[in-house]
Amino acid sequence: MQGSSIGKVAERSRVKIPTIRYYEQIGLLPAPPRSDGNRRLYGEQDMRRLSFIRHARELGFEVEAIRTLLNLQDNPNQSCATADEIAQARLVEVEERIRSLLALKAELQRMVEHCQQGRVAECRVIETLSDQTHDHGRLA
């Protein structure tokens, strides 16, 4: 097994080349061996690791969380409580984000629906943004 070029791995994993190098730099992906001409040579293991990272990023896990998850993956004898916690925490974040975006959506819809396409002077969009009386339940 001589290894694949960074370009091939990028294509197969759908992670861009500079991003792969970046992951190596921050220690998410081990530095692979090099060819005579100093080019990176990746194996199947690296492909799997990259896919793992991409999938985790798509789910919105932070790099530090992914680092922890990868460490767990590398030591399969440990308890998976930590992995579960990380996933739970992300789930809570996502749920909160959805709630908040639904509220935003409602407000944007109100703005857009009431806009009569007239002058800015009576534009509902601008008006709503200017309105001082919105708390978003931040207090209380």
Place this chain on the structure above:
Amino acid sequence: MQGSSIGKVAERSRVKIPTIRYYEQIGLLPAPPRSDGNRRLYGEQDMRRLSFIRHARELGFEVEAIRTLLNLQDNPNQSCATADEIAQARLVEVEERIRSLLALKAELQRMVEHCQQGRVAECRVIETLSDQTHDHGRLA
């Protein structure tokens, strides 16, 4: 009218002091007059502008969009078509984001529900992330 200090304005608008200075630097907020001791002195107009900006940022508008919206607000005789477009575009973005987060939520729930709190070796969280066969409908 002698003007309020940056601290007072920050408190009232709930925009942090460095952020206010940052907005001045990028030209969202006009540079206010200064006191003898070189301190910024803000008026009611500035307070309103800051609230506008904060509200728009809470709705997720980008700084460039806010710049445009503020320009419109400053020229109330123009058509509000642009404002409407910006708000519509943001609405579409938010709707897409909600859809995508709902999919994430479902996947995270599946992961978390199936985790039996055993060893990592059979952890559903790690397993799911390792799974190569997920396309997220990115193609087609």
Place this chain on the structure above:
DNA sequence: CGTACATCCTCTAGCGGGTAGAGGAGCAAT
């Protein structure tokens, strides 16, 4: 064998939207 062109290398700088901290000056109350 030359040459064109793709792919790769390292390195530095930039994005958005701020945040943090150093080092100093001003101001208000005791």
Place this chain on the structure above:
DNA sequence: ATTGCTCCTCTACCCGCTAGAGGATGTACG
């Protein structure tokens, strides 16, 4: 006059990449 707060400017940093410069290497074709 001293304490302690607020403010000033300036630079650097955060995340997760992305872009570009300037150069080396690899491959395909004539």
